[in-house]
Structures are given as structure tokens and as C-alpha cells.
Amino acid sequence: MKENQPFTPVKSYKPFHSRFDPCPPIGRKYFRTPPHLYMRFQPYHLEQFSPMEALKKGTLWKDLYDFYDNPYRGGIEYGEKD
Incomplete structure (x- = not known):
């Protein structure tokens, strides 16, 4: 995606945990949104990969x-320490 487009591929949320829930809190959950959600229509003349690279x-x-990066591998970068 271009730098000027508002594209946030990794989103997160924290599930509600009641103080009466006997289970420990789950913590933060992460999910990815695909890039095509941020395009209205597929524009003409998009840059293409070579056929082998496209495969x-x-x-x-x-x-x-959209490159998949595992957010559960940990670290401050992924919100492990809230």
C-alpha cells in the first residue's frame, strides 16, 4: 500500500474479563485485515509481481x-505489556 493511505493491517482488542470470572484474563487478541478492504475499486495500472514471484x-x-507476521510471538512491539 502507499504511504499516504490509511492502512492499519494489525488490529487488536482486549476481551472483557469480569471480576467474577474464575478463569485468568485472556489478554490482548490480534487480527489482521486484508489490504483490499481499504480499496474502493481496484485501480488500473497497479504494479505487478513477476509471474514466479506472484505464485x-x-x-x-x-x-x-499482505505479509503475515505472527503477533503472538511476544514483545513490547506487539502489546504484550499493557
Whole structure:
């Protein structure tokens, strides 16, 4: 995606935990939203991957490619310490 577009691929939420719940709190949950949600229509002349690279990445268009990064691997960067 372009730098000027409002695209936030990783979102998070914290499930409600009642003080009467006997189970420990779950903590923060993370999910990803695909890039095509932020495009109204697919524009003409999008930059494309080469055919072999497109097969590896799962899409022909660079703007629709979304790299998966596991947010549960931990660290401050992923909100482990609230």
C-alpha cells in the first residue's frame, strides 16, 4: 500500500474479563485485515509481481500483498505489556 493511505493491517482488542470470572484474563487478541478492504475499486495500472514471484506471494498485484507476521510471538512491539 502507499504511504499516504490509511492502512492499519494489525488490529487488536482486549476481551472483557469480569471480576467474577474464575478463569485468568485472556489478554490482548490480534487480527489482521486484508489490504483490499481499504480499496474502493481496484485501480488500473497497479504494479505487478513477476509471474514466479506472484505464485509465491499468492497475488499478482503488489498493493494487494499482505505479509503475515505472527503477533503472538511476544514483545513490547506487539502489546504484550499493557
